[in-house]
Amino acid sequence: MTAPASANSHSPGRPFKLQALLFLYSNANIAGCALALAGPALLFAGAIGPGWLAITAGLYAAGWLLGRAGRQAPEIDRHIEDSLTxxxxxxxxxxxxxxxxxxxxxxxxxxxxxxxxxxxxxxxxxxxxxxxxxxxxxxxxxxxxxxxxxxxxxxxxxxxxxxxxxxxxxxxxxxxxxxxxxxxxxxxxxxxxxxxxxxxxxxxxxxxxxxxxxxxxxxxxxxxx
Known part of the structure; x- marks a missing residue:
């Protein structure tokens, strides 16, 4: 374990492939994909028509926001000061x-x-x-x-x-x-x-x-x- 580095998927020090993996595994993306599946389902059910792609994109965005807001990782202190009692x-x-x-x-x-x-x-x-x-x-x-x-x-x-x-x-x-x-x-x-x-x-x-x-x-x- 060398100097600490953030595990945030947007860290500029991370290779693009790794940032992409962290995004794919994120709660926001998983929630977005899960909700977006409702778009094709509604299309096949006949509930929506030609605008199904836009609706699916909107569903993904809504799921992404819900996933990002609902399960944010807590901010953890990365060190405890040596000067403390x-x-x-x-x-x-x-x-x-x-x-x-x-x-x-x-x-x-x-x-x-x-x-x-x-x-x-x-x-x-x-x-x-x-x-x-x-x-x-x-x-x-x-x-x-x-x-x-x-x-x-x-x-x-x-x-x-x-x-x-x-x-x-x-x-x-x-x-x-x-x-x-x-x-x-x-x-x-x-x-x-x-x-x-x-x-x-x-x-x-x-x-x-x-x-x-x-x-x-x-x-x-x-x-x-």
Whole structure:
């Protein structure tokens, strides 16, 4: 996961083919196509005549507007400020979890809750003792405050149909990739809690480097053409 990039289908940094795919999978286009099917149906039923193409186009436009207005992805904060207090950071994490929860499956939400438990235990030490372990634990703080929010924000920004049906990397959908990442991050954060409790500086450094490498690219569409 490198620097964050928007998953918006109109992002100028996206190749045209990818932008077209995101549009095709969007709720607006799916709703527009579904409503537009009524045009040919009405024609074959004899309810409309020569103007059926214009009526079909109008139905698509109406469906597109309804789909765009009805199921807009929420705006997710892509980072949590390092300057926040522990309580403030946890409240931001809780707000983030509440926003993304409807877009995740039961197992993914379970990992997110477990992550929150681990973070609540370890965050006071990470933010409260910056001088002693700052070099070793910087990457871990980044995972909590930036990598996780960015990854979840990029996932939620994808059209729901695209997340679950279109393979984006190694034959896996964005939903499968996020499930794998949350499971891995959950396990690593539990390791970090144990290492912090045991004052195992060497293990903390190893976990921090691992997370930096594994979660440095929060954009599910990076590299797609």
């Amino acid at each position: 522990v309580d403030e950071a946890l409240r931001r994490l809780d707000a983030l979890a509440a926003q993304v929860s409807p877009h995740l499956g039961p197992e993914m939400n379970a990992h997110l809750r477990s992550l929150r438990t681990s973070i609540a235990e370890v965050l006071p030490r990470l933010l409260g003792d910056r001088s002693h372990h700052d070099a070793n634990l910087f990457t871990v703080r980044e995972t909590v405050l930036r990598y996780l929010p960015e990854t979840l924000a990029n996932y939620v920004a994808l059209p729901p149909a695209f997340r679950t049906t279109h393979a984006v990397k190694d034959g896996k959908t964005a939903r499968q990739i996020l499930a794998d990442q949350l499971a891995l991050l959950d396990a690593k954060m539990q390791d970090i809690v144990a290492n912090v409790a045991g004052a195992d500086a060497q293990a903390l450094l190893a976990n921090g480097k691992f997370l930096e490498m594994k979660f440095q690219q929060p954009d599910f569409l990076a590299g797609m053409g």
